[in-house]
Each structure stands twice: as C-alpha cells, then as structure tokens.
Amino acid sequence: MDDSRSILHSYACSPRVRTEFNSINSGSPFRQWNKGVKLARGEYVWIAESDDYADECFLEKLVARLDAEPSAAFAYCRSWRVTSDDRSEGFADVWFPPDRWTADYCTDGRSECRNYLVLGNIIPNASAVVFRKAVYECVGGADESLRLCGDWKLWAAMALTGKVAYVAEALNYFRFHDASVRKLTNPTGTDVVEISRVRWWILDQETRPESCIIDKSSKLALANSCMDLAFYSYPHCPDITRLALERSRELGGTSYVPPFPTWRGELLKRIVGWKATKRMNVFYHRYWTRNAISRARSAC
DSSP, rough: OOSHHHHHTTTTTTOOOOOOOOOOOOHHHHHHHHHHHHHOOOSSEOOTTTTEEEOOOOOHHHHHHHHHHHHEEEEEEEEEETTTOOOOOOOOOOOOOGGGSSSEEEHHHHHHIIITTTSSSSOOOOOEEEEEEHHHHHHHHTTTTSSSSSHHHHHHHHHHSEEEEEEEEEEEEEOOTSSSSHHHHHTTTHHHHHHHHHHHHHHHHSSSSSGOOSSSHOOOOHHHHHHHHHHHHHTHHHHHHHHHHHHHHHHOOOOOOOOSSSSHHHHHHHHHHHHHHHHHHHHHHHHHHHHHHHHHHOOO
16 A cells, blocks of 8 residues: 555645545556546546656646647657666657657557557556547547556547647656556466457457558558467457458458567477478468468357
C-alpha cells in the first residue's frame, strides 16, 4: 500500500478537485478508466496513473496540440523510462525505428492502425496521453474484459475515428517495477491471448469489405500482418489463427516468411545448423500456408 489516498485527500479542499474512492478493488484498471471518464466533466481527459509522473508543462502542451488539431482523437508524447527509485533508463520508446519518435507528427488514425497498432502498442503508457472525452465515449470506452491490453485496443478504436497527434518532447515519466500488472501476468500466458485478441480486432476492422482497401501494397501488407498473427497466436488461440489465415487468403495471398529468430528456428539451428534451418523455414512456411487452415479448424 502506498499513501496515494492521503495525498489525494490533501487536494480535496480545492473547489476544482473531486475525489471518488472505491470501497473494494474492482480487479480491472479499465473498469476504473470507464468510471473515471464517466465522472469527468471536461472536454479532455488525462489518466494520471499513480506510478507515473509528468513534466509541469505536459498538459499545457498536449492540450494545445489537440486544440490545434480538431480531428485528432488523442495526443501523446514521448516518455522517459524510470525505475522504482527514480533512476532514468532512457526513453520508453517501443520497437519501431528510433527516428519515428524524434519529431512531432499528426497522422491519419486508420493509417496508424494499419502500419503500427496492428503490430503492437506504440503508446508505452496511458499517462502519456490526453484524449477527447467525446471520442472515448463514442467508441464505448475501454474493454473491461481485458486485463493487460485494454489500453492498446482503446487507442486503436479512437484512432479509427480520426487522427493521432504526437509530441516528440519527453514530458512523461513511465515507471517500471516488478509489481506491475504486466510483470505479474506475463508468466501466466494471459498476455499471449490478449495480444492475439487485440491484434485480430484491429485487423478485422481494417480488412472488412467496407474498409475499401484498393491498392495492392496495402492489401499485401495487411495479408502479411494476418499471417504474422496466425503464427503468433497458434496454438494458444486456434480460432484467431484460423480467422487470420482465412482473411489473408481473402486479401489475395501473402509474401510473408516466418521470422528466423523464433523458438522453432533456434531449436532447428542448434540441431541442423543455420543454412539448413533457413531452408527448412521456407519449406515450413509453404507447408503452413497450404495446411494450417484445416489444422486450426480441427483444433477449435
């Protein structure tokens, strides 16, 4: 237990502050998000998670960005990664090329979903985001059935309604520690299932007939994302594997080849060597494409 409640009580005398405490733990951070946003009365919302903290100019700069971009569903900034004892560990950037995070941008949300959010959560933490309450409510809020990836799905859902704005200045401090929900849940395999669910949800939104995907390069990229998801989700989520493979075929096929540094590849490499493993990966890809749909169906 920390002393968050007593700290919040010290602000309760301000007419601008309203405190609302739970009598019991709801068991879901995203249920609390929905409750908090429902209580909020402003146009913009910032979810200030208790582990994190922000620069004193954070709200000023992100609100100004949203004011300047009326079609942006939300704005977020770069974050510093800090330890439990406030030591900096550099930027909390994710797995995209570093130059993506070095300049401000405002981009089409659908494009952001197709190119990035379909692969992973590009927004490291909720404390780095300011969003429009109206858009949050329009998409139905956060998915309370998710324990880890509700934020990721929410950002994608809001992005699909308009644009996404980004501020390259690091104005947020994202704390990593061993007691975080993600750290405690990873060993159970819950993360694999939730990641698969969210990735498929985004792909499904982006590959339906009404999405009007016309150019071949976009279809191929989405088909490759479907195939990548099929490999990631099997055998944990055979239903998603089947759906992803079928959608890949509907999009006209794929040029996807399974990544070499997988556990299968590593195991084969140790047994038969690198060159033979690379040839076997290509063969495995061809075999999978031809037979995986029937295997996934039988596993459902």
